[in-house]
Amino acid sequence: MTGERVFVFVDEEELFSVMKDLDCLYCRIPVTASKHHLKKKHLRFAIYYKDSGIGKFSIPCYCSDGGHGRSHWHCPMCSKILHRTQNYKIHITNHGVEMTDKSTVELQPTTVLLESLRADSEDKTAGKAACQKCGILFTTTSNLRRHERLQHGQDQQPILCIDAKNAIYVTPKYLHGPRVPIHIRKSFTLQILLCELEECWDFMKAQAQSGNPGKECRHLVRTNHAGHYVPPPPLCVNSLEEMSHKHLLSASEKHECQEMNxxxxxxxxxxxxxxFWGEHDLSERCVFFSVYTDLEDKWCPFGRTRVSFDTKSVNWKCLCKHKRSRCVHKCLSMWWLFQERPELLHSALDVHAERVDALEEAVRDAEDVV
Ligand SMILES: [Zn+2]
Ligand SMILES: [Zn+2]
Ligand SMILES: [Zn+2]
Ligand SMILES: [Zn+2]
Ligand SMILES: [Zn+2]
Ligand SMILES: [Zn+2]
Structure with a gap:
């Protein structure tokens, strides 16, 4: 073992023996790590959980890493420091451990368990098991496998970070159909755990009331395999001018688009x-857009709406009150498509075109298609 501090224990004796009446390693102000001190300052607030079937616990720390003696938690798996107990619980649950009650009899440590913990610790110094898909570290390979099954198993749906600043992601609402995306928000630092769906909201509320706070809906758990935010090509004024010249937008629509952008x-x-879910091995018939709304409302709780474009039926939809008629959100999406993927607007045309200037008509007609 290295001289590093340990942040996970299997029994109290182990904790008592670590410092043997020397100064407490978990306090900023020098104090003897007597049994009395450890019990009063640390054990009283310990968090108990099950890691690969072994009962373990973490103790709160008051060292200078937390700043000014504030209590905090050191994650034993990735060395992250968390201040709020609740966030710490969520954090280590994401590493694959299960929260337990201290009194659970089956969790009493035995020699066998102690030995397997030592094996884990050796594992840890040798190199922790990291998930290939999301990079999360685990103490044991069995925890990693459990995580892979739960997070990257059957319910492996794509998820994209579309706004790193506000921690907003998009992911399909259902496992079938055109994979209509919904917005979700998750950030440990901002202390946000939100899903756009009311049913998920209810689910998480019910879980919290039954003693399972921080339980994530099926959409939020997918953030564990989300990649980093990748900026899309930005909208350019030139292409908007071009659209305007081709009479694809009215003067007021052009102005609205510019304003919103x-x-x-x-x-x-x-x-x-x-x-483009087509890039994620799903149907590419529908293209979706997450569009900024500059307001938060029932239809855009995170300040963004969803615009859908069916490339076959040339059907545009938005979640705002305009639904299927023209709105600034659809115009903005058309702007992006016109600029970056004009062939998608044109291929829609090939089906319907009867005249040379039909592009304009097709875009305008889109509002009338039901
Ligand atoms: Zn202490
Ligand atoms: Zn500390
Ligand atoms: Zn961690
Ligand atoms: Zn993973
Ligand atoms: Zn959800
Ligand atoms: Zn709209």
């Missing part, structure tokens, strides 16, 4: 974030 820019977010 600059407001998004001021906020440091993407006005239009395109979602």
């Amino acid at each position: 600059s407001r998004a820019c001021i906020q440091g977010v993407d006005c239009v974030y395109p979602i």
